[in-house]
Each structure stands twice: as C-alpha cells, then as structure tokens.
Amino acid sequence: MKEMVQAVREFHRKHDLKNRGGEEMLHRMNLVMEEVGEICQCLTKGKPREELIEEHADLLILLLGNAVSLDFDLEAAFWEKMERIMRRPSRMVGGTVRVTET
DSSP states (O other): OOOHHHHHHHHHHHEEEEEETTTTTHHHHHHHHHHHHHHHHHHTTTHHHHHHHHHHHHHHHHHHHHHHHTTHHHHHHHHHHHHHHSSOOOOOEEEEEEEOOO
C-alpha cells in the first residue's frame, strides 16, 4: 500500500493539487460520488468487467488521495477498522447480509 500512496502523492505533486483546489475535501467527495455512480452504471448497464475494474481503480486512487490530502495513514486506519468490524455479528436484512454495529 505504501507504494500506491506514494504514487498518488506524486500525482498530487505533479498537478499541484494542494495549491489548485484539488485537495479541497468537498471537491474530492464529489469526485468520489461520481466514481461510485460510474461503478453503478457499469453494473446496471452491463458494461464489460474491464470497465468495472477501472472504475474501482479510480475510486481507490481517490480514496488514497483523500489520505494524502488529509495527511493520515489509511493503512493504519484500515487495520483498526477491520479489527472492530471483525468482532461484529452479521444479520440478514431484506435478503442480504449486513455487518453493522446496530
């Protein structure tokens, strides 16, 4: 993961996102929502698997960029969260499994 974060950090530097509004979180969250929408379109429109994979990569790049923009360790946050959710029970809701605190 460290190499991926470093690659995204370099992308931010190359395009000077910090000084050009690209690290503003409202802007970034709009981009995240756009990518999630594109993933949904791949699924609802039956687009090729390669497009679905590419959209997931775009979303991952944005999430890594959020960690760069906010200067936090996403890998550490991931493992902390995984530890918590692994202790949660699962339940069926509307025919699908949910793993939530409540």
